[in-house]
């Protein structure tokens with residue numbers, strides 16, 4: 001009897017996780033830990049940033065309306081948009097200024113998705129963002145108070161390439177201030193897909209363009225090389241004719257800079273190389289190039305460290 005009971009208990013214990021697995025969506029809302037400054041997070045990949053349910057943005061006398069929306073995100077919502085991979089179930093939202101908005105975000109894919117809103121006032125929302133994030137099939141909710149005024153806000157998923165693949169929407173407060181590009185089903189794509197040409201046609205076109213570019217590059221290199229050699233040998237450059245000036249592939253900005261550098265450096269080098277053997281000239285040239293590269297690298301490192309030190313100063317104090 002005891003054996004039978006323990007077998008029964010074991011069966012129940014083992015079937016519990018199986019039953020739990022049938023619940024497709026994980027609810028992050030009950031597990032979130034408040035990290036302060038509107039940042040909530042749990043260990044299962046749920047996150048809320050810019051949570052604000054109580055502080056009125058400047059210019060709002062009071063909360064005008066309290067709204068709740070549920071937004072679904074997933075591959076299946078992109079199926080109606082040719083060439084897109086991910087999408088929200090809705091691409092446009094409209095609310096009155098100073099609305100207290102709660103967003104229930106449901107991610108239906110087995111990848112990470114976000115509902116990220118940009119352009120909010122930075123004194124109230126860190127980095128100007130309100131951000132919901134959910135890993136795998138799950139639900140997460142967050143609340144914010146929309147600012148006053150007519151403005152169009154970008155809403156997207158910031159995971160690499162998810163916005164370009166279609167997960168993009170716009171949220172208009174009041175009348176908004178225009179439309180954003182590349183919102184599936186709402187506005188035209190910035191980079192439109194060309195469905196008229198066939199793939200072989202596109203390949204031929206790209207190849208022809210690459211050839212034209214190559215020829216121009218080789219032409220410029222030959223001209224610059226010849227001019228430098230002439231300078232070293234003491235041959236005066238041929239007078240620049242108006243015809244040559246009109247040919248822009250002949251005299252690009254880079255080749256002009258190259259020529260100017262050649263003119264400056266050539267007399268100096270000619271004096272240096274006087275009385276040197278060929279091997280000495282080669283050795284000296286390499287040394288000169290090495291020193292120049294070292295100098296440029298030093299200059300760049302200095303510049304980068306300068307930028308980095310400035311960047312850390314800009315970051316908000318935690």
Ligand SMILES: [Cu+2]
Nearest residue numbers: 113157159162
């Ligand atoms: Cu995404």
